[in-house]
Amino acid sequence: MKRYARDPFWLAARYAGKCAGCGEPFARGAEVFHYPNGRKTYSGECARAASEDFQSLAAYEDHTSRSC
Secondary structure (H helix, E strand, O other), X not given: OOOOOOOOEEEEOOOOEEOXXXXXXXXXXXXXXXXXXXXXXXXXXXXXXXXXXXXXXXXXXXXXXXXX
């Protein structure tokens, strides 16, 4: 799968914040999924869902680009 510079990624939160999906707070050091382009950070179930969504879209893009 091709990776781009601004792809979302998992990281340990450097600061406490709120999930962009549900608004629940997360603590510093929590495992979160971050979208650099939109500057949105997801935690908990929202993070898992966002990661799965991104992976499926990236796999689809990879599949369609190879079939040409």
